Amino acid sequence: MINLTDLTIKDAQSLLQAGEITSVDLTQAYLDRIAGIDDTLQAFLTVTADQALAQAQQADQRLAKGEHNPLLGVPLAYKDVLCTKGIQTTCGSKILEGYRPPYSARAIENLDAAGAVMLGKTNCDEFAMGSSTENSAYQVTHNPWDIERVPGGSSGGSAAAVAGRLAPGALGTDTGGSIRQPASLCGCVGLKPSYGRVSRYGLVAYASSLDQIGPFARTVEDVALILNVITGYDPQDSTSMNLPVPDYTAALTPDLKGVRVGVPKEYFIEGMQPAVEKIVRAAIDQMVALGAEVKEISLPHTDMALPVYYLIAPAEASANLARFEGQRYGPRISAGSMWDTYKQTRGEGFGPEVKRRIMLGTYALSTGYYDAYYLKAQKVRTLIKQDYDRAFEEVDVIACPVSPTTAFKIGERVDDPLQMYLSDVLSLAVNLAGICGISVPCGFDADDLPVGLQLLGPAFGEETILHTAYAYEQSTDWHTRVPEL
Amino acid sequence: MTLSLEQVEHIAELAKLALSDEEKALYREQLSSILDYAERIQQIDTDDISPTATVLPVHTVLREDVSRPGAPREKLLENAAVQEDGMYRVDTILE
Known part of the structure; x- marks a missing residue:
């Protein structure tokens, strides 16, 4: 008897298509595993069991009619910053407790139409601000490889769910590393698409010039299957680019010659x-063995990415989060006048990291400081982008670590924001430049904690990084290791 | 640099955040240290560099001016803390 929750999306799809398993079987297997293990991992904020089984039944009917679609009947988990129609969407914040969006994010609408099944909403740092998922107002998510350690963040719930086999795939969002870093720390595959590749419609905005939605899965091929469905132009997001959408699985070939x-x-x-x-x-040596030509390059403004990011992202956040004032959604704390109500509602509804970033961003945009901080940061951002533009004139892919460390202990960095920000020092520049990146498992340290290889490609170069990641992955067995839970 | 308590209170006022005295003290210290770290961008010569607000080669994106139905009022109001007669009920705006 096969263990259904061990199947990749690709393998589950073959069995679904052949009629050997049903989507209801597969969905129920995941719901059972969530019921058994999520008390330990705390990856999910909401499990939508009834709706999942109803979606699975519909998928089975479509399968019975002979419909072919790579995600038809496949269960997935969605980060709680993505709007889901009628299903609570909190962004990990008390200020949105009880919020039921009247619409779904475009990426999720596309997955619904493809017949994917929603298992539930995953935990994250509040409004995606953090590197450990410890900034959630609701719960602390644990790393499946060592439950005393963080899963990374901010999409830590999605990464832990995929690595812990509570879902075969998931969506996260990446503003400064929030898909790649948790994928690295949890030992799964996570891809941050180029800015403009996936519609942000229905993604609750943190930093609008940096945010992107992207997939997690256990293999590169599964990530490509999800990317195929969520990618594309959307008139509802004026920053989504009207470019052809390739079949990303076509790029997956096993050698790296040239x-x-x-x-x-x-x-x-x-x-x-x-x-x-x-x-x-x-x-990287293994990539050479597969035929790649490796050379050292320089990205001279790399050490500026952290300060630039922590001026630009909070500035955008301070504007985006102005909408949360307790009038149109979320709880309200009345304090007499309108302004006092706003202040009380926001002061109590937002957690410490969100308030810290709103304060930082408000300062960077305020009269007298705008030129020295915000405008200066935007100019240095140009130089960071130019570093990558120059690099991609001489190489196809950039290879490097995702995170300077493996998963750290829960509580270890919470009292020192700057130390926590340094967790993202190798992932932030990618968002500032708008290029794409993937994390693929590449080994384990002496404590059996996973390490991710970060592969970066130019804007709209997803096929290149998927190909490189796939060739590397298929020549190793890191992705087949399973945490004991 | 160290922010003054008055600066912290001014930022909180601009951001419409009610903060406790402990929070003001904490943010004063933490924001000062983060801003100190951010000072390093001042070393970079950006005299002839234009700012990047977006990495995309698009600017103003227009669509056809065609009317279409908006979200239903009842659905939107369902999420309001207080509603009355099909409207959002808010606290006093003008005395």
């Missing part, structure tokens, strides 16, 4: 765990 890989010297920094560097360098 692929030029750049290794940026600035990404192997002081303070990096030696095991992380060793494992990532071994992965």
